[in-house]
Amino acid sequence: MxxxxxxxxxxxxxxxxxxxxxxxxxxxxxxxxxxxxxxxxxxxxxxxxxxxxxxxxxxxxxxxxxxxxxxxxxxxxxxxxxxxxxxxxxxxxxxxxxxxxxxxxxxxxxxxxxxxxxxxxxxxxxxxxxxxxxxxxxxxxxxxxxxxxxxxxxxxxxxxxxxxxxxxxxxxxxxxxxxxxxxxxxxxxxxxxxxxxxxxxxxxxxxxWGKLFELAFNGIFNFSDFPVKIITRLGFFTVAFSLLYFVYNIYRKFAYNDVPQGFTATILAIILFSGVQMISLGLIGEYVLRIYNQVRNRxxxxxxxxxxxxxxxxxxxxxxxx
Missing domain, CATH: 3.90.550.10 (Spore Coat Polysaccharide Biosynthesis Protein SpsA; Chain A)
Known part of the structure; x- marks a missing residue:
């Protein structure tokens, strides 16, 4: 037929x-x-x-x-x-x-x-x-x-x-x-x-909801290079933020002789940079996982x-x- x-x-x-x-x-x-x-x-x-x-x-x-x-x-x-x-x-x-x-x-x-x-x-x-x-x-x-x-x-x-x-x-x-x-x-x-x-x-x-998120991730990571590009943008943002914060501290030092003391500034920087690194690794990991699944050729x-x-x-x- x-x-x-x-x-x-x-x-x-x-x-x-x-x-x-x-x-x-x-x-x-x-x-x-x-x-x-x-x-x-x-x-x-x-x-x-x-x-x-x-x-x-x-x-x-x-x-x-x-x-x-x-x-x-x-x-x-x-x-x-x-x-x-x-x-x-x-x-x-x-x-x-x-x-x-x-x-x-x-x-x-x-x-x-x-x-x-x-x-x-x-x-x-x-x-x-x-x-x-x-x-x-x-x-x-x-x-x-x-x-x-x-x-x-x-x-x-x-x-x-x-x-x-x-x-x-x-x-x-x-x-x-x-x-x-x-x-x-x-x-x-x-x-x-x-x-x-x-x-x-x-x-x-x-x-x-878990399966919906998995499907959504496939749609984003399979058909967009935005997640990779956003890592670069996050890197530029953190570098710019760090430089601005450094200039701010220099200004406070010479203008008011009042540089922030203690661990507050250090902890803030560590948390910010660690968060950016974890997000970056997660985004890269999504691509690596798809490459790994693909090369097994099952x-x-x-x-x-x-x-x-x-x-x-x-x-x-x-x-x-x-």
Whole structure:
């Protein structure tokens, strides 16, 4: 069967929302004027998500199951799905919690047919709490300010990519993946599509604050040289501050014969310089850590099994053998 678009859905402990997800996806692919497949990626779930994926893949050959050996994280789960795309026109990436409506595949495909290579969704409204919405807003605008190229603000992984964009992303070997940055870096013709993001339909969010910060750091350190440059600026600032403080003490010495006594000035200088050094080492360490992870050259993910066209298939080097 010729497939036009592959819909990639990463799943991690989504048993509670799974039936509703499959119902909406099935309704979508039954009503499209183009052919679709759905790639369900199980990211090492500890509930029955993997069993449910196997059941739907055996029942409906339009569904493919990619079961990872353990939890690798959202970005790598999506990357695994991209490696199994058979859609000749491209692929759509959505989250399994139904905050991203799969029904938008119709609108995205129209734009894909109009010649756009990347259609990224822009969130007009979010249903999260005030603190999280504020954090997202500040981060996206900071990222846009310091990135080496334009990464659209308020856009997540929900998108449709042409086949050549999928192929280019699959060719990128980086370990600390930030897909929305990679997709922007590829270039080609891109357009945003505004939508209102829904609430999670069931279950709980899997993105803790820790994982959100990790993703944010990947976005900053992978696509900006600002953290390195700020070290130099901090160095110039501390040197300038020290010189000004030295001139101030000389002035007090000759004008008032009143040079500060004791350890106060020394302690202030030590704390200031130590803080700058620790920040500098931390920023450099973020880059060194990414270099270390990259040079080990480990595979991005490990696949347990693949269920395609209702049959379980073996894998070699994370590639399915048909």
């Amino acid at each position: 010729s497939i036009d678009v592959s819909i990639i859905v990463p799943l991690y402990n989504e048993e509670a929302v799974f039936d509703q997800l499959i119902q909406r996806l099935t309704s979508v692919i039954n009503t499209t004027s183009f052919t679709c497949e759905v790639i369900l990626v199980n990211d090492g779930s500890s509930d029955k998500t993997d069993i449910l994926i196997e059941q739907i893949c055996e029942k409906d050959k339009r569904f493919t199951g990619v079961l990872l050996s353990r939890n690798h994280g959202h970005q790598l789960a999506v990357s695994a799905g991209l490696n199994f795309v058979r859609g000749k026109k491209g692929a759509m990436i959505i989250d399994g919690d139904l905050q991203d409506p799969p029904e938008l595949v119709h609108e995205f495909y129209k734009l894909l047919s109009d010649g756009y290579d990347v259609i990224y969704a822009i969130r007009k409204n979010r249903k999260e709490g005030f603190l999280k919405k504020m954090a997202y807003s500040l981060y996206y605008r900071l990222q846009k300010k310091i990135s080496n190229f334009n990464i659209p603000i308020d856009s997540g992984d929900f998108s449709m990519l042409s086949k050549r964009v999928v192929d280019n992303i699959n060719s990128m070997p980086e370990q600390s993946r930030y897909l929305r940055g990679m997709r922007a870096w590829v270039g080609f013709k891109q357009i945003g599509y505004e939508y209102d993001r829904d609430e999670r339909q069931a279950g709980e969010t899997k993105y803790s 595979p991005l993910f490990v696949i347990d099994k693949v269920i395609q066209e209702g049959e379980q298939k073996t894998t070699t080097n994370n590639k399915v053998e048909i």
